Each structure stands twice: as C-alpha cells, then as structure tokens.
Amino acid sequence: MTEQAGGAGHERRSYPKGVRRRRQILESAIGLFGQRGVDRASLRSVGEAIGVSHTALRHYFSSRDELLVEVYRTHEALSFSDTQAAAGAAVGEMVEAAERNRSIPGLVELYATLTTDALQEEHAVTREFVRDRFRSLREMLAARIESGQRAGRIAPDIDPGDAAALVIAASDGLQIQWLLDPGPVDVGRSLSILERLLPGDPGFSARA
C-alpha cells in the first residue's frame, strides 16, 4: 500500500522498508495526537505512547520539531487528497478543511503548537515549514480569488493576496475559538460570511 520509493524528509536514506516504517510511525502519531493532544510531547514520550523505541524514532526524525512537522504534513496530505472536489472556491476550501478538523481536535492543537513554535527562534524547522505552508496556501487561494475576479464574481479592487491571507487567518483563528468554546462558535457559519465578498464558482462547489 505504501511501497513508494521516495520518502519525504530525508530523501538520501529512504529505502522502501524504511519509508514504510516511517509512514507507520507517522500514522500512529497522527492517531495519538488526534486523541490525546500534543502539549509538551517529546520524542521520548511519543515513542513510549506508540510503542517505538527512542532510538528507532531518532533514526527517522532528528528532533521533536521534525516529528511534529512531519505528522502535520502527513495528516494534511492525507486529508487533502480526499477533497480535490472542493477545488475552485477560496472560502469553501477552508470551510471544508475546518470541517474535517472538527473530528480531530488534537490535530487543531498540533497545528496551533506548530504555529506558536514557529514564532520562536529556537524552532527553525517548524518556522520554515509554517512559513512555507502559509506562502503556498496564500498563493493557491489568491489564484482562486483572481479567477473569481476574472469571472466577475469578486470585486476587482480586492487585493487577492490580502484576501487570501484574510481567509487563512480567519479559518485558523476560528478553529481555536471553536475548540475553546464549541457552543457559540461555528467555524463554517463564520467563514461563510466571507463568501459574500469572495463567492466561489457555484458550478464547482462541492457543497450544493
């Protein structure tokens, strides 16, 4: 199922067995964080929880930060492949991503941890991952907004880059408010207010 020949992270030493094992570890860690949250997860405590020796874990991930980044990256890659149908709408995409995350609050927490770590100098790996992720998300959403502008759905004087940053920020911030207070906060309802300014292509939308 996962006998691909390349491995993310350390391209140089990735043999099929190693890649498979690394992938299994990441999947166990996704399960672990999904259930239990992250807090001060160390390589050692994660290894204990998923039944992998510290030495084995060190073989695949050089640091706690690298493990956390790879867990999130893998989770996001897995979720994303399910939802190519949502392509087209900038806001709709974020609403769907947020809805997927509802079922796994531990991963919203992991994401918040990565983002906070990224602000701190000591976490260079995390910083690079989070910054690059924001950059590519902004580019992807800005392209959708531009296409909405060409189609005449979105006001031409909205800056696509500024609007893309806004949509991502709103989605991130709403998920945190929702985790803390699921009663009054509804990520999808709040985000959909942005669809008044940034409507998706109705023909493209996965949500009727």
Added chain:
Amino acid sequence: MTEQAGGAGHERRSYPKGVRRRRQILESAIGLFGQRGVDRASLRSVGEAIGVSHTALRHYFSSRDELLVEVYRTHEALSFSDTQAAAGAAVGEMVEAAERNRSIPGLVELYATLTTDALQEEHAVTREFVRDRFRSLREMLAARIESGQRAGRIAPDIDPGDAAALVIAASDGLQIQWLLDPGPVDVGRSLSILERLLPGDPGFSARA
C-alpha cells in the same frame, strides 16, 4: 526591595505596597517579553531576567501560567486605555489593536503561546483566561455590529456573533502570518477588506 505585603490576583491580601511591587514586576515582564519573546519561559528564568528572586516571584504568581496571563492582561489593559477613541467600529478596533502590537512582536508571541496553552488540559488558568477574553471580545464586537445594523450600515442578515468571531479570528491569524512573513502580509490591509461588510460609523472612526 521585596518587603511587600500582598498581591493582586489574590484580592484578599492586596495592600498598596504589594500591589505596586506586583505591578512593577508585571511591567518588567512586559518589557522582557516584548524584547525577547516567551518560549519556554519559566518563573525561574523570568525572575532571573528581570532581577526578582524566585521566592519573591512565587509570592505574587503561583505559577508560570498565572504570570503569563497577568502579563498579557496588564499589557492589554494598558493599551486599551489609550484607544477609547476607536470605540464604535468592530473592524477598526481590531486594526488598531493589531497596529499597536506591531511594535511589540514579543507580545504577539506571548498571546499565541497563551492561546496554544489554552487548548491543552494542563493549563486551566490560561484556558479560563483565553476563553473568557474571547467571550467578552465577541460580545463587545457583536454589540457594535448590531448597532451598525440598526444604523443601516451593515446587512441585517449577518449574524453579529458569527461576524464578531470572524473579525477576532482574522486579526489573531493575520498577526501570526505577519510575524512570520512581514513582507507580503499586512494586517491592517487584510482586515480592512472586512470593513466592506462591517463598516464602522464614519463619525466615530479614529482613523480619518
């Protein structure tokens, strides 16, 4: 230097000298976090940096979490009193708060740390503070949005609570993107896109 008799936070034993000393400590800590960031700040490391003994610090703050919460609360109270002029506009308020924070990135980082800690069970004090802060901010902004609806500036079918959560989320998320990538991200520019949906009272605005 530390012959204080009480501490706020514990209202019961708050005598003037203790209150003053506690306030001095908080102001030193605001300065410290503003310059240097928070990361794994412990009571001990903060005490060392601001020249207060660990024992004295423990007298005023029962834990690291309580210190971080009180530092942020004090910072916010100090900033807020400067800007009553901005009252009236939901989005304008958040734009101004974000602009104040630009000068002190360490406090944006402290805020991100509090928010992330709040998601984790072990941090009950932080969780309560952050949840309550979000609740009261949402109420305040929702009231402004309702008043904009009564005045006919804001569409009546926008839910004020959902929109309030959206504005706060956008502001929080944009500050993080900006800290990581100050070139392409401009908090005020992105947030002002929301003013198309939620314009403030032009007569009230502090920003011409």
